[in-house]
Amino acid sequence: MKFGIKIMPREVILDTQGRVVESYLVSQGFKIQNCRIGKFIEIDLQSDDKIEQKNEIEKMMLGGLYNPLTEKYEICDV
């Protein structure tokens, strides 16, 4: 079973990369309100048990897959 983990910089973090892409898109004529850049991790778990899967992912997150000081995450279906 595959899971996606979307990790984004927290709002308080100045996301320079997002700003640069935003200004590029504006220069291309797009009307942009805000652009932020994060990362996406796709994980294929061996387990088929939904509860076990959720626990595994949470353990991974707490084990260092994101830094709660600078980032936030959400689990997505892929």
Added chain:
Amino acid sequence: MSKKIGIVRFLGTNCDADVMKWVLGSGQQAEYLWYQDQFNIENFDQIIIPGGFSYGDYLRCGAMAARSPVMKSVSEFSKKGKPILGICNGFQILCEAGLLPGALIKNESLKFKDEWAELIVAEEKSFFGKQMKKKQTLKLPIAHGDGRYYNTGDGLKKLQDQDQIWLKYQKNPNGSLLDIAGITSESGNVFALMPHPERAVFQWMGSSDGVYFL
């Protein structure tokens, strides 16, 4: 008596040989410590985590290195109040390991900065090498892409209140909050900075201010 210093090596560490030469040149003894092994903390007087790109800087700088077996011993070493110095990637690893507060994130300019930096000693609390004086200036090279120190407002206030801000940039090269170049732990035995003291050992290198760090 000379100190015995442990120099931690991860896959991707690249300042280990420079640090080894610096340590041996200062008359101390040194031994490399491999990231997959734990070590006997009684065998060392000090630990240095050198710079580089451990784990290719993947995920986040220092994130995976911070959770490797050698860091269990480093953490134990810290609990005993023994001195630890983190340089560049070593600073990032110590933050990720929770031995220092805060995080180092991508430079505001998105550029890798490789240049000389003028620092000011914000707190006179070093026990390395020659005694630093508060407000003294130091010249050391920096070489990093992720050196912007970040912490929450409360976290920064705590650092200020507890005099944990050790070194500041005179001219901020990376967007680091409060111009922070180096901090110490609350317990006062873990030190880390983004600049490289091991690259400033003799005047012919451009500066010999590295002498204050060993």
